[in-house]
Amino acid sequence: MAMTDTTQRNRPEGSDKESSPLIKRGGGAAATRGRTTIADGVVEKIAGMAARDVVGVHAMGSGFSRTFGAVRDRVPGGGKSVTRGVKAEVGESQTALDLEIVVEYGVSIGEVAREVRENVVAAVERMAGLEVVEVNIAVSDVKLPDEADDEDQPEPRLQ
Numbered sequence: 001m002a003m004t005d006t007t008q009r010n011r012p013e014g015s016d017k018e019s020s021p022l023i024k025r026g027g028g029a030a031a032t033r034g035r036t037t038i039a040d041g042v043v044e045k046i047a048g049m050a051a052r053d054v055v056g057v058h059a060m061g062s063g064f065s066r067t068f069g070a071v072r073d074r075v076p077g078g079g080k081s082v083t084r085g086v087k088a089e090v091g092e093s094q095t096a097l098d099l100e101i102v103v104e105y106g107v108s109i110g111e112v113a114r115e116v117r118e119n120v121v122a123a124v125e126r127m128a129g130l131e132v133v134e135v136n137i138a139v140s141d142v143k144l145p146d147e148a149d150d151e152d153q154p155e156p157r158l159q
Helices: 002-010 040-052 063-074 109-128
Strands: 057-060 086-090 094-104 131-143
Touching: 040 057, 040 086, 040 094, 040 109, 094 109, 109 131
Parallel strands: 094 131
Antiparallel strands: 057 094, 086 094
16 A cells, blocks of 8 residues: 555656546647648739739739740740739748739729738738738839830741
């Protein structure tokens, strides 16, 4: 009997197997096991798609990036770059975005910028779960009705 009493006194409080948190298997709720990281490119794609959905946004990116992108789009397998004109900085729980857009002639630039911000913030926060701390928008050009569009030009024929 003395052995049992000594053993009980030397055990830490609450160390019996049934109530010990050390014996618990799995380490808590499944959703809390591990860490999720989201790459800058993922946030850039989400923001690019959300910005393009706004009426009045003609294109994304500067004139040079659109020209370069139009050439790349014609290369087999190149595809359209959804991230053109979008730069994201992603932290653990927040992100900041810089967008460069071309607007259609006749639209209110302020209204288009406001709608782009709202759409981008909603999409990124919903899909990535990140807090969007800022969306900076640079309007680099206005698409005039009579201007040829780099992205709409017919593909050159190969002979």
